[in-house]
Amino acid sequence: MYFLWYLLIGLVAGWIANLIMKGSGSGLLINLIVGLVGGLLGGWLVSLFGWVPTGTIGTLIASVIGAVVLLWIVSLFTRHKTVKNS
Template sequence: MPVESLLLLLLIGGIAGWLAGLLVHGAGQGILLNIVIGVIGAVLGGWLFTQLGVPTAGLIGTLVAATVGAILLLALLRLIAPRKW
C-alpha cells in the first residue's frame, strides 16, 4: 500500500471515528482510539454498503461509509460492554 493511501486511510479513519464518537457519546474517544474505530468501521461500512448495493465513490462516500460503520461498531461495543463505551 502506498504511503499516501495509508495516510488517507488513517485520516478518514480518524475523522470517521471522531464523528461516530460525537454521534454516539457526544465526544470522541481520543485520537488513537478514534483512528482504530474509524478504520475498522471503514472496513465494516464498505462491506455493508457493497452488500446493500450503495455506491461509496469519492472521498465523501468513503467518509459516510466509514462513519456509518464506526457508529455500528460503537453500538455493538456498547451492547457488549456498556460501561466502557
C-alpha cells in the same frame, strides 16, 4: 500517500461516530482504530445494499456508518455504570 489519506479518513470517521454515539472522548488512537475498523465494516455493510462508496465523501460516509455500528455493537457488550440516587 493513500495510506495517510486512509488514516485521516479513519480518524475523522471515528471522531464523528464518537460524537454521534455520545462517547466520552476516547482519544486520538481509539478514534483512529474505530474509524479504520468502521471503514471496513461500513464498506461491507453498504455493499450489501448495492452501494459502492466512491470518492472521499462516499468513503467517509461509509466509514462513519460502519464506525457507528461498531460502537453500537461494543455498547451492547460493555457494562454501563449506573448512578444511584440516595
